[in-house]
Amino acid sequence: MPITETDTTVVLTHPENQKSTVTILKYGATVYSWKLDGKEQLWLSSAAKLDGSKPVRGGIPLVFPVFGKCTDSVNHPELSQLPQHGLARNSTWEFLGQTTESPLTVQFGLYPEIANSELTKIWNYDFELILSVELGVDYLKTAIEVTNPLKATRELSFNWLFHTYLHVEDVEDTMVANLAGSNTYDQLLQESYTEVQPVIGFHEELDRIYRNVNPERVIQVVDKGHPLHSVKRSNLPDAVVWNPWIEKSKGMGDFEPKDGYLKMVCVEPGHVHDFVTLKPGAKWEAFQLLYKDELNYQAL
Numbered sequence: 001m002p003i004t005e006t007d008t009t010v011v012l013t014h015p016e017n018q019k020s021t022v023t024i025l026k027y028g029a030t031v032y033s034w035k036l037d038g039k040e041q042l043w044l045s046s047a048a049k050l051d052g053s054k055p056v057r058g059g060i061p062l063v064f065p066v067f068g069k070c071t072d073s074v075n076h077p078e079l080s081q082l083p084q085h086g087l088a089r090n091s092t093w094e095f096l097g098q099t100t101e102s103p104l105t106v107q108f109g110l111y112p113e114i115a116n117s118e119l120t121k122i123w124n125y126d127f128e129l130i131l132s133v134e135l136g137v138d139y140l141k142t143a144i145e146v147t148n149p150l151k152a153t154r155e156l157s158f159n160w161l162f163h164t165y166l167h168v169e170d171v172e173d174t175m176v177a178n179l180a181g182s183n184t185y186d187q188l189l190q191e192s193y194t195e196v197q198p199v200i201g202f203h204e205e206l207d208r209i210y211r212n213v214n215p216e217r218v219i220q221v222v223d224k225g226h227p228l229h230s231v232k233r234s235n236l237p238d239a240v241v242w243n244p245w246i247e248k249s250k251g252m253g254d255f256e257p258k259d260g261y262l263k264m265v266c267v268e269p270g271h272v273h274d275f276v277t278l279k280p281g282a283k284w285e286a287f288q289l290l291y292k293d294e295l296n297y298q299a300l
Ligand code: BG6
Pocket: 084, 085, 163, 187, 207, 208, 240, 242, 268
């Protein structure tokens, strides 16, 4: 069976290769495992909660309608009351079933009627989210459609981000390529500058928002000179790069093992620098594609 559904999960198995699978938790519609020919591609904390008690630490949590914590309570009174990264990753989505057999694709939906009611009480907007998860023989595509329903009485403004935790062998041997020349906001230094380094290395906590990255750029995670992950983006101009390193990992109760930061890097395609704004009846679409490719430096 290419698709197996339980009360809490949906597993897709590629018809041509039984060792290529993707597992999605209905809570958060969180992809928490993607195996390519038997090899896990994503990082998942061994202490991640998969019981719906908190967002999953690892995999691909979904960030909507706000990235991080909104501090502008004057212009965004409702959004600023939402927890960090919004409400999509802490709501149980509806499994809508399979949409195509080849490529193998399933969809999940989220609407105010089923979203986390504590949070929709605070952020009381109409919205419709459809997540498509497509498992190719050599790729994983996650695509999102956000609609402001025709019946809505006001505009819908939001951020979107795929908070993708990629598995690496050793982050100290890992580089992220093809972001040079982009403007970045360093969330730790709280400063903006143009990235001049041809590749990004990891030697301490790193938390940066690369803004308006040329859509032609494929972000590549490179391990000792070999391309490990390639990330293509559509309609997602920004990319967050994050590694918590030692102290921040210690402070996260659901981050285990504590040296797990060595095995992960987050490359998070999103629309987070600005809000997307939709009039009633309007729709916005975007996707990320994770795949394998040759090393292709597109920097500068
Ligand atoms: C990243 C942010 O996207 O998510 C970081 O840039 C943040 O600042 C990280 O620490 C993890 O967030 P959370 O809410 O899952 O602990």
